[in-house]
Amino acid sequence: MSLIDDLLPPSDIRLQAEGPAAPARAPALVDPFGRHVTYLRVSVTDRCDLRCVYCMAENMTFLSKRELLTLEELDRVCSAFVARGVRKLRLTGGEPLVRRDLMKLVASLSRHLESGALDELTLTTNGTLLEKFAPELAAHGVRRINVSLDSLNPDRFRAITRRGDLAQVLRGIEAARRAGIKVKINAVALQGVNDDEIVPMLEWAHGDGMEFTLIEVMPMGEIEPGRLDQYLPLSVVRERLSERFTLTPIAKRTGGPARYVRVEETGGTLGFITPLTHNFCEGCNRVRLTCTGQLYMCLGQEDSADLRTPLRASEGDARLLAAIDEAIGRKPRGHDFVIDRDHTGPAVPRHMSVTGG
Ligand code: SAM
Numbered sequence: 001m002s003l004i005d006d007l008l009p010p011s012d013i014r015l016q017a018e019g020p021a022a023p024a025r026a027p028a029l030v031d032p033f034g035r036h037v038t039y040l041r042v043s044v045t046d047r048c049d050l051r052c053v054y055c056m057a058e059n060m061t062f063l064s065k066r067e068l069l070t071l072e073e074l075d076r077v078c079s080a081f082v083a084r085g086v087r088k089l090r091l092t093g094g095e096p097l098v099r100r101d102l103m104k105l106v107a108s109l110s111r112h113l114e115s116g117a118l119d120e121l122t123l124t125t126n127g128t129l130l131e132k133f134a135p136e137l138a139a140h141g142v143r144r145i146n147v148s149l150d151s152l153n154p155d156r157f158r159a160i161t162r163r164g165d166l167a168q169v170l171r172g173i174e175a176a177r178r179a180g181i182k183v184k185i186n187a188v189a190l191q192g193v194n195d196d197e198i199v200p201m202l203e204w205a206h207g208d209g210m211e212f213t214l215i216e217v218m219p220m221g222e223i224e225p226g227r228l229d230q231y232l233p234l235s236v237v238r239e240r241l242s243e244r245f246t247l248t249p250i251a252k253r254t255g256g257p258a259r260y261v262r263v264e265e266t267g268g269t270l271g272f273i274t275p276l277t278h279n280f281c282e283g284c285n286r287v288r289l290t291c292t293g294q295l296y297m298c299l300g301q302e303d304s305a306d307l308r309t310p311l312r313a314s315e316g317d318a319r320l321l322a323a324i325d326e327a328i329g330r331k332p333r334g335h336d337f338v339i340d341r342d343h344t345g346p347a348v349p350r351h352m353s354v355t356g357g
């Protein structure tokens with residue numbers, strides 16, 4: 001059995017490409033601060049075929065397969081959110097493409113694209129399995145994806161991911177682009193690890209017509225070494241980049257902590273995701289579902305709502321929808337991530353792979 005087979009949960013569903021239609025439109029999801037929740041990120045598995053140093057411990061304990069929502073249940077929750085006005089779904093993890101039969105879920109969810117209820121179905125992936133799945137993703141209406149890649153140096157890539165093969169990821173990116181999927185490259189900026197590669201990676205991505213986004217490392221879950229060693233504020237990176245490039249702010253907004261500039265010299269778009277140096281929580285439009293059915297209303301807070309119990313309590317969605325409403329009513333104003341000498345531990349105990357990045 002290959003490593004990937006080993007990671008795959010058993011086939012737990014007989015999803016049909018033609019699933020039930022979304023329930024009739026109901027009122028929009030609006031939180032206590034007047035923010036409309038229109039974006040759901042779904043962690044379909046906590047498992048991963050890599051072990052990035054900033055994301056996971058070397059020896060992670062993963063959930064037992066029994067604890068996961070089935071693909072059918074994930075479809076039901078996603079569809080309930082779509083019925084309540086969510087326009088964008090992002091599948092993430094863990095590594096979403098290691099979830100067995102994920103393509104059945106993608107195929108099923110694509111009915112909401114066809115009906116016009118959903119604007120976008122997308123995923124965030126480490127790219128290791130993209131070569132295999134890119135054509136199917138494209139066939140099911142996935143138009144853009146984010147690929148996380150922190151180095152273009154094969155040895156360094158292996159060290160950061162503790163096992164990854166860079167060539168495999170590059171082949172995956174190529175396969176996605178050949179299939180007509182737009183690829184955005186996301187890199188976590190790591191002090192003393194890949195800070196010297198930021199310019200070459202930007203030039204590589206833009207040279208190939210891909211957007212490039214830098215992410216500040218967030219204090220989620222215990223890892224070795226500590227965050228203080230890894231943390232590189234993007235305010236510093238931006239200052240350094242502007243000595244070399246002309247960075248023109250652009251209006252593009254995704255309702256998250258990213259801000260974008262055009263790099264005049266390359267003509268490409270560069271994003272900065274700065275939850276630490278600037279959190280932009282006031283415009284937050286998203287919530288996150290874990291693979292066990294916990295809904296986190298904020299990436300940086302511990303409060304969550306159990307959607308699995310109402311989901312399993314009946315075949316109808318009334319209880320589920322009531323639980324979603326109740327949860328949105330508790331969405332906090334924002335998070336308070338800090339990394340400095342007084343705050344070297346995690347702000348939240350769960351790893352990013354649990355909530356989905
Ligand atoms: N496995 C997929 C991948 O790597 O793209 C999806 C899940 S991963 C948790 C999603 C994103 O979160 C990746 O871009 C990853 O680099 C980022 N990430 C993980 N842990 C992080 C942390 N502690 N701080 C900032 N970003 C993190």
Ligand code: SF4
Pocket residue numbers: 048049050051052055056093094095126148353
């Ligand atoms: Fe896996 Fe993505 Fe976390 Fe890396 S960042 S260990 S690829 S879940």
